[in-house]
Amino acid sequence: MSSPELLLRVLRSEMRAADLTYKELGERIGLSESSIKRMFSQGDMTLSRLTDVCKAIGVGLEEVLRQAADSTPCTDKLTLAQERALVADPKLLMVAICCLGHWTFEQIIETYAISEAECVGCLVKLDRLALIELRPLNRYRMRVSRAFRWLPDGPVQQLMRQHVVDDYFSGRFDGVGETLLCVHGRLTDPSAQALVNKIQQLAAELARLHQDDQRRPPELRDGYTLLLGLRSWEFAAFTAMRRTT
Structure with missing residues (x-):
């Protein structure tokens, strides 16, 4: 997905969060609803217009650019060695699943019996395994795409068949x-x-x-x-x- 498409996807997401329609957005920046729809469908938006749109939605341009950058994927699967490393450490696998669900550091330690030091250690390992990119203050960016899948018949899928499927369907x-x-x-x-x-x-x-x-x-x-x-x-x-x- 190209950078303009990523920006537009973030803008649409922010509009939905603000319960803002194309018509209402147009009224705020002085354009017709059809012009707004055309602008979003064609991806034809100058920097000044992008700034106006962000202001009308109520989100900072920097935040939109950051979200677009964060959504840039690196891969859609892990290697066999990477999956084996996750399965070998239950807490590491748990933190990995939380990261795939976009949990914050605080949410993980509040929900599970894992210390801050242990959670930080897991995040460091996940960074080394290229699942995440660890950032300051225990924040992270996913390094896998939305199309991420576990390896067919790989270590994680085998674990799921042995311990997860029956529990899920019960x-x-x-x-x-x-x-x-x-x-x-x-x-x-x-x-x-x-x-x-x-x-x-x-x-x-x-x-x-x-x-x-x-x-x-x-x-x-x-x-x-x-x-x-x-x-x-x-x-x-x-x-x-x-x-x-």
Whole structure:
């Protein structure tokens, strides 16, 4: 994603957070709604206009530039050695998962039984593993993209299958904002790939909503986990009923 696209994505996110429409933004800077939409769709915005837009939204230009820089990804996966290092240290893996969820240093030590020194040590290790870029005051920038995925059948996925999946699916999935679906269909390979693309878009949407909701009070937010899978599969008990030829 180019720098202008990153800037526009940040501006749209800030507009949503401020409950500001294109029409209202146009009224604040003296442009029509159609002109605002054209400006955002074409990415045609001078520095002075960008400054006006930021002022109208109520966010500093420096903050917008920083968010755009922070959202620049480095990779979408770790190496086998990196994943093995995470799995070998439960606290390190826990802090890594928190970082992937964009938790602050303070939120981690307030929630889990980990000392400040231990948490700092984990952040230092994650910096060395290239998962994050550690910054002053225990702040960090993610060095993986929104499309980040654990290695297929890698150490983390194996750990999830052994200890996480059963615990996850033991829930009732009947709470607010919860659902469980199991849908079967016979598809061609291109159709299956198209569905995979839509699943990836859904995961990206969850990441976007998570980022937007970071501005909301902590008591209004809860932890949600989206666990999706798509594979060519048949229940073993049904396979045993197939006719033999």
